[in-house]
Amino acid sequence: MNSAERKRSIIVGLFVFLGIAILLAGIFIMGGQQNRFGNVVHVTAVFDNVGGLKKGGNVWFSGVKIGTIREVNFTEDSRVEIDMVINEASKEYVRKDAVAVISSEGFIGNKMIVIEGGSSDMAYIENGDQLRSKEGNDTEAMMATLQVNNQNLVSITDDIKNLSERVRRGEGTIGAFFTDSMMAVNMKAMMLNLNQAALNSKRVSENLERFTAQLNNKGGLTNELLTDTVVFKSLKASVAQLESVTQNTSELTKNLSDASSKLNDSDNALGLLLNDPETADQLKQTMGNLESSTYKLDRNMEALQSNFLFRGFFRREAKKAEAALKDSIENSNQ
Template sequence: MSTEDNKRSVIVGIFVFLAIVILVTGIFTLAGQQKRFINTITLQAVFDDVGGLKPGNNVWFSGVKIGTVKAIDLFGESQVLVTIGIEERAQQFIHENAIARISSESFIGNKNIVIEGGTQEASLVEDGDRIRAVNPIDTDELMETLQVNNRNLAAITTDLRQLTNNLLEGEGTVGALLTDEGLANDFQATLNNLQQASQNTIGATRELSRFTSKLNTPGGLANEVLTDTTAFSQVKRSLAQLEQATTSAATLTENLQEVSGRLNNENNAVNVLLSDEEFARNLQSTLQNLETSTQKFDENMEALQSNFLFRGFFRRRAKEEARQREAELERLEEQREEVQ
């Protein structure tokens, strides 16, 4: 064998050796990613739809990769049985009431399984156990919903643009308010009036508070009426008396009206006295005659007192009247002393 052949054989051997090293490294790398050389346990979950999940996809727990999907098989009538392998070190965190959920690494990325560990009260899972599965979100339904939302958003944007155009053109009440200076001034004046009314209300409230505080001041009339039962009783009696007086006044008014009606009767003597002029003249003449007769009677009495025949009678009568007056004065004096 020549030197050239030996050199070629060495080069080929080197390349073969490098290829073997690369192959072994790749095998170990892939095996490490697939957890081929790590002790695992097998769990199962039944889904209605796996949504594109494939064997070899990852299994995650709290953001940590703990295993891979081993197999996907049809189960029952229309369900899918998914077998997963997880590391034994993760077994201590997964309980029998754990939940397996299909998720995505990104919006359009590979599918994976996310396990929620369950509650501490439940027992830990064992090799071959079946955990509860939650069906994944339907991507097609999600896209359809997004499309509907996009159409609604486009409609809202169109309406908003039309609304802003109307506002800028001064259409409608708000548009007129934005463009009409007179209307804006009126609106500002209205706001000022409302502000003034609010201030007046605040002032009235303050005055009312001050007034009520005065009512609550001890010793005041209102406070005495509101708190003193005796004063309240007196006020109540006064109101009752006032009501009685009002009733009496009403009765008196009715009586006066009745008397007035009787006075207006033509057959009544008083009405004749008030309205008949001839009767009034006769009555006046009669009164004048009575007055003249009284004067003449007084003159005759004075003449009788001067007459010696009747002088003794009048003197005895005067003495008797004097004694009666003195007795009355003494009685009044005794009563005054008793009172003192």
């Protein structure tokens, strides 16, 4: 074999060796990603709908890849069972009560399993455990919801457009408010009235505040009435006395009314004198007779004084009266 053939054989051998090395490296890399050669823990989770989840997908926990999806199989009740392999080193962070959720790598990326939760007082997962499952956010459902929201947004936009057009044409209360000049004038007048009412309310509040401040000043009548028990008792006694006087006045008025009503009756002396004309004539005649009798009696007394038989008696009586008058004047002078 000449040197050229030897050189060619060496180059071919190097390329074959390099290819075998690359192949083995790829096998080991892929096997490592698929957890083919390390110690792993098999766990399962059952879902009603996996939404396109495939064999070989990733399993994540707290943002870290901890395993892969080994199998996707149907169960007897037409559900989907996901067989996952978890790295032996990562099982110490996953608890038995953890929850498996289907998610996506990005908005439209590949499907994957995300393990969430787990209580610190629960044991770690073991080979053959079945995790609880929870339906995740389906991209198609999200898109359908987004489409419905877009339609609703279009309807709302159309309604706003129609409303703004009606306002522009001056229809309705709001349209009249923006287009009718009289409406603006009325609104301005109403605002002025509201401002005046607010000022009046403020003035009333200030007056009330001053009045209540005066109520708290000691020495004032209102403060004494509100705080001094002695003044209150005196006022209460005065009110009681006033009530008694009112009752007495009422009784007196009633008695006067009764007396005045009796004056109109003829069954008593005073009423008879006031109401019976015949009795009045008789009383007038009696008074005339008494006056005539008195005149005659005066004439008889004068005649007796002139009589010598009674002259001494009357002189003695006159002297006694004169002496009594003189004594009375002297006592008054002393």
